[in-house]
Amino acid sequence: MNETKNLNEVEQLTPEQAVGLLIQGIKIGQAKGKYLLEDAPVLLEAIAAFQIKEGAEPTPKDKQEGALNALISGVLKAQEGGAYTLEDASVLSKAIGTFKAPEAFEAPQGETVTPIEAEEVK
Numbered sequence: 001m002n003e004t005k006n007l008n009e010v011e012q013l014t015p016e017q018a019v020g021l022l023i024q025g026i027k028i029g030q031a032k033g034k035y036l037l038e039d040a041p042v043l044l045e046a047i048a049a050f051q052i053k054e055g056a057e058p059t060p061k062d063k064q065e066g067a068l069n070a071l072i073s074g075v076l077k078a079q080e081g082g083a084y085t086l087e088d089a090s091v092l093s094k095a096i097g098t099f100k101a102p103e104a105f106e107a108p109q110g111e112t113v114t115p116i117e118a119e120e121v122k
Contacts, residue, residue, distance in 0.1 A: 018098035019050050022071040025092045029078025039074065046070035072096050 013021070017036050029035060035043065049059040049067035059067070076115050078084065084092060 013095055014035070015098060015099050019068070019071070021095040023047050023050065024041055024070075025075040025078065025084070025088070026071060027073060029045040029081070029083045031087060032078070032081070032083045034078040034081040034083045035074070041075070042070050043074050046074070068099060072099070093122070 005084070030040075030043070046067035049064050052058055060064065075096065079089055
């Protein structure tokens with residue numbers, strides 16, 4: 001994610017930017033071996049739902065919602081395995097926050113991951 005510095009300065013991402021970042025996050029997780037073989041078809045289908053070829057029908061909204069949930073789960077799974085730098089994780093957290101309430105993110109095993117709030121350093 002070469003755009004990390006610029007994206008960390010962005011207050012709010014558009015849904016298109018957020019989906020693009022989630023897809024990049026999935027590809028980073030795959031490159032670092034954070035997924036099982038069983039995960040691959042689900043993640044590939046989720047990515048395909050947002051990569052519409054010219055002249056093709058757009059993916060129905062209900063399928064896009066399922067695909068988005070799969071992308072978010074995949075990014076969270078890769079993060080549990082330490083796939084991302086702190087900067088990349090920050091950007092991906094912002095991307096997920098575009099679609100989910102910032103109070104809590106759903107982790108793959110049903111655990112709750114709560115964003116860390118910055119504390120003042122003395």
